[in-house]
Amino acid sequence: MVPLQVPLVDLRAQYQSLKPEIMAAFAEVLESMHLFLGPKTRAFEQQFAEYCACRYGIGVSSGTEALVLALRACDIGAGDEVITVSNTFIATVEAIALVGARPVFIDVDPQTYLMDWRQLETVCTERTRAILPVHLYGHAAEMGPILEFARARGLRVIEDASQAHGATYQGQRVGSFGDIGCFSLYYSKNLGAFGEAGICTTSDPVLAEKLCMLRDHGSRVRYHHEVIGGNYRLDELQAAVLLLKMPYLEQWNQARQAHAQFYTQRLREVVPQAPEVRSWGTHVYCYYVIQVEQRDTFRKALEDAGIGTNVHYPVPIHLQPACADYGYTRGMLPVTEHAAERIVSLPMYPELTEEQLHLVVETVKQALLIGVTQK
Missing domain, CATH: 3.40.640.10 (Type I PLP-dependent aspartate aminotransferase-like (Major domain))
Incomplete structure (x- = not known):
């Protein structure tokens, strides 16, 4: 690594x-x-x-x-x-x-x-x-x-x-x-x-x-x-x-939005789902969340390339042991559950450099290509 x-x-x-x-x-x-x-x-x-x-x-x-x-x-x-x-x-x-x-x-909207x-x-x-x-x-x-x-x-x-x-x-x-x-x-x-x-x-x-x-x-x-x-x-x-x-908050948010635009323009054709922004709202990208298949393999490929990722969030709250008494079971919130199995967050902070952004994009593309060839 x-x-x-x-x-x-x-x-x-x-x-x-x-x-x-x-x-x-x-x-x-x-x-x-x-x-x-x-x-x-x-x-x-x-x-x-x-x-x-x-x-x-x-x-x-x-x-x-x-x-x-x-x-x-x-x-x-x-x-x-x-x-x-x-x-x-x-x-x-x-x-x-x-x-x-x-x-x-x-449940939640499947795009946002x-x-x-x-x-x-x-x-x-x-x-x-x-x-x-x-x-x-x-x-x-x-x-x-x-x-x-x-x-x-x-x-x-x-x-x-x-x-x-x-x-x-x-x-x-x-x-x-x-x-x-x-x-x-x-x-x-x-x-x-x-x-x-x-x-x-x-x-x-x-x-x-x-x-x-x-x-x-x-x-x-x-x-x-x-x-x-x-x-x-x-x-x-x-x-x-x-x-x-x-x-500095507005300046930092604008930087996040610029980074997100960079990601989206270059990844939309290769990732199953990139972040959507509705016409009535704005996005300040606390996290840049995409969906991928074979998430563990994808994250390992990025980790091996020196790129950090996370999952926000891998287990929906209604399926957490702490919430078992509320009576929810798998299948009751299908959109949430489907997303939780595929979402992954890419690096996102205002100080990202152009070199880092290019590295993330190219590594994501390579990782997804490997995933496709391994199917």
Whole structure:
């Protein structure tokens, strides 16, 4: 095996380009010793909310906690049902389970892997309280019909935008459509901290106030606790990194889109399925996901050439052992299950060089050609 030439994600490349500013920002926070809910957090919350065209941003400790607190702020709990998708990271479903509610799964569109809103009617019951669409891989979900369905039935809409910072639906950024938008700021995301972080967005002042209380032990005034909350605050050091990175987000997204266009133009004729972008939305390519046959053989060929890959995600959530009690079995979500057996993510990050892009494309072509000849 040759040394890794093109990693799936190269975190060092971005860090090196910003290192002096990052170290200065850390020093500023450490000199002040204002280590949580300080000026960096407030400034980042405001900037991110404005970026998403929302009135409020509430920084939290992770994307998972953003989802949990959003559900709690919307008073969703035991006995309630939340409609979502199975083709996602388990945090989407964990959050529903952690508030005592039950996830109800519908299948996804076979081209975009996003929630197929046409199936909402088939699973909506008197216990349904919310819809939780996922803007997966960087593409916005089709929010118009989802919102129309929810409003007609008095349901909450909570967006999982953890992989879609800056993606748009009909020209409007995700995170601004539902009652609350939830973003992971995990270090490998389009906008990432140096560890764990997350943020909720909303334009509802009541929900914003509840989120602020829930993240800080249920209090508005220190040592006065109105509800049971927890310690889910955004760390000031992480806020400093995020605040520094915010001005670069659009530039980085544009680089991702350019890289994706490079891949797609050269691979569309050889891969069974390249990423699709719907006319009503944009894609910011947190991941560049294709479908291939003989996936293990394909990944091994790329690994041998020094190219990193991953699978987002190999086992759908409804088939995970942790979700066995929900009663789902293989065959119930056929589109999701079919995709999970074939999807693979290629290297995607803003700092990819032209040489690296060419290497990935040529290696993918060779690997697929080998796969065809071995059949």
